[in-house]
Amino acid sequence: MKRGDWVDPDAGKVKLVDYAEKWVKERDLGDRTRELYSGYLKNHVGPHLGDLTLIEISAPRVRTWRMDLIDAGTGASTVAKSYRFLRTVLNTAVDDELIRKNPCRIKGAGQEKAAERPHASLAEVFRIAAKIQGRYRLLVLLAAFAQLRFGELVALRRSDLTLPLLRTPTKEEIDAGADPDELIDDGTPVVRVDRALAQLDSGEQKLKAPKSDAGRRTVALPAAILPVLRQHLATPGFTDAGPNGRLFRGAKGATPRRNNFNGTWKAAVRKAEANPELHLHDLRHAGATLTAQTGATLKEIMSRIGHSSTRAAMVYQHATSKRDQEIAVALNALISAAMTEAEAGTGEADGDDSTD
Structure with a gap:
């Protein structure tokens, strides 16, 4: 292990739902953005990953969670936004030295391909x-x-x-x-x-x-x-x-x-x-x-x-x-x-x- 890679394994033993709720509460967000983030956590992230501790959330678990959303018929835009929300929360967990790496590493998972809109003449x-x-x-x-x-x-x-x-x-x-x-x-x-x-x-x-x-x-x-x-x-x-x-x-x-x-x-x-x-x-x-x-x-x-x-x-x-x-x-x-x-x-x- 490289110098600086070690993190206290006990530090990451906080449930994702608790950490994410605190993350949303402490951020300088607009009312509508705060409402949206709380919705992603409540409806799409929390039911699948919320009871896991931060150190239990691995890259394979994230991939499985994302596929579960897709298989359940969740819209592509909602899946991408929920993934970006989770990735951002876990980036902060890395900064807080609660986990060593962010497990959200699916290439392109946070990107949305907007449907082509009609053009008004x-x-x-x-x-x-x-x-x-x-x-x-x-x-x-x-x-x-x-x-x-x-x-x-x-x-x-x-x-x-x-x-x-x-x-x-x-x-x-x-x-x-x-x-x-x-x-x-x-x-x-x-x-x-x-x-x-x-x-x-x-x-x-x-x-x-x-x-x-x-x-x-x-x-x-x-x-x-x-x-x-x-x-x-x-x-x-x-x-x-x-x-x-x-x-x-x-x-x-x-x-x-x-x-x-x-x-x-x-x-x-x-x-x-x-x-x-x-x-x-x-x-x-x-x-x-x-x-x-x-x-x-x-x-x-x-x-x-x-x-x-x-x-x-x-x-x-x-x-x-x-x-x-x-x-x-x-x-x-x-x-x-x-x-x-x-x-x-x-x-x-x-x-x-x-x-x-």
Whole structure:
């Protein structure tokens, strides 16, 4: 045995379930993450390995446990996440000198192969936005063109939006055909993201900070959605009053919940005759793809979507706000053309706010 490899055999005679519960309790975790980890322990790790002491958990036992989960029909994603949880807990046990080596050594066992998601076209985005309840039209457009997650969207406040000033058209603009009596938006709208709302299994909703600095970001918006944005802010009942008022609220005044919104979303997708497999989160991918088509660099794309992985955060730096504005202008050209096409094909938008 090499010097430094020895550990006290009695130190590892603590049950895995006790050590893992203490591990979850002592970690600086978000409420939702703590809930997920406790679920992996209770439902997938504890029933099989929980009564074993740390020194009794060998590599063969870990392999058997993993295969038992798979044979029982546990989803591949859940198996991978449970394995990663166990591996992380036992890494700490190694650091605590309770065991000499981590028995979780199955190559690729912690990796998830995400199922390929459907891609939303620009036309589908606008058809869905036209058919969804009016109070959620802006939410759909921000999901696509600001690439915001649901938790980030429902955590927005009115003060998180910065709108350009309205001005009268210049003589040159009037000569070019602008209506002299119609005010013009002078600039690019911006949305600030610095929080998200997590929904726990208990139903409680809790505000949380972004997982990383990359998640705290300011995103320039295409000017084409300004009319929808201004209409949303001006419509009674769509938002709370005051600068700190919620930007989105349900028909009964509550903060939208993911499970309730899903029914509203599916109804709009059906009315829009879009791909029935589309989720709201798929619009985030569609928006990132559209951003790439403008010529934005990978760093700039990652900056807009607020990528949260540590490795990406080290590689990709925040794009400058000036370049972000240029991206928004380029997006605006693509979106304006799609809006014109969508309006020609769908006619009047639905405005039913009778549910949710």
